[in-house]
Amino acid sequence: MNKKLADAINTQLNYEIESAHVYLAMQGYVATLGLEGFENWLGIQYQEELAHAKKFIMFMNERGARVEIRGFENPRNDFESLLEVFEVSLKHEKGVTDRINNLMKIAHELNDYASISFLQWFVDEQVEEEDNFQKLIDKIKMVSDGGGLYHLDKDLATRVFVDPNAQQ
Template identity: 40%
Template sequence: MISKKIVDALNEQINWEFWSGYLYLSMANYFEEEGRKGMANWFRVQFKEEFDHAQIFINYLNARGGKVVLSPINAVPQGWESPLAAFAATLAHEQEVTRRIHDLYALAEEERDFATRQKLNWFVAEQVEEEETVKDIIDNLTLVGTDGTGIYQIDSKLGARTYVPAAPLAEK
């Protein structure tokens, strides 16, 4: 049986994942308006991934008999000073997601909910990958500065990213 504390915490995380998706969709739109189609693509893929993450939690709650409660999504920022500023905000956001996942993991241990802890293992590994990817982009943006050619090359590389459904969704 899944505890009310776990159900409430997972519902909060579902809302956070949807908010994250909205944030990344906002960033995609920002970059589209700025003519950075590759960066817009990268953030559109992030948007889809965040909605996948919410769906994984929804599926999990449904499988465990927990009630899914969808809450309103708060407003998200609409603009950034530069590509570097947007990706710095992305890293800070992903670090907050990591903190939240770790808090959920700690709660699952406290509640002796080993099934939830096991489900969260995938998210722990996913967050390591998310932070590393964004740090690499920030390193590249820092390296090229405002050089038009460098920004163009990074934009082109990010445009090649494709969406792949999250592994836990492919298992269903």
């Protein structure tokens, strides 16, 4: 694989692990609020980010590119509110989308069709990620009373991890 693209993908796979840490820290914050459903949901999000990193690692290995694991920034551990957790998450995911789009741009410049095909999965995944967080923000804003939040929390307790790498 072209070195510029391999380096950029390597940076991204490290960022996916960093994203996992971001959601793990958020899970710790919501645990202090006693919201077990949100705790579950963010724990699944953590697993998803690690699965994204794994997906990039498998691709790099398949293409004969060397994976290099680096150190990570400290995630944010404290928040003002449940709503802020998800507003920060949506902003984070929009940043990830920009990064994926940039990888796709490099792959196009290089006419690397295998990478274009591979990266399309992440382009589609980011549409879903942004939609998930936007919908949760809308729902959190909708539930003004404790009863509503109780039911939303119960809903989120049902999220289960589906390994994207096992679906192929």
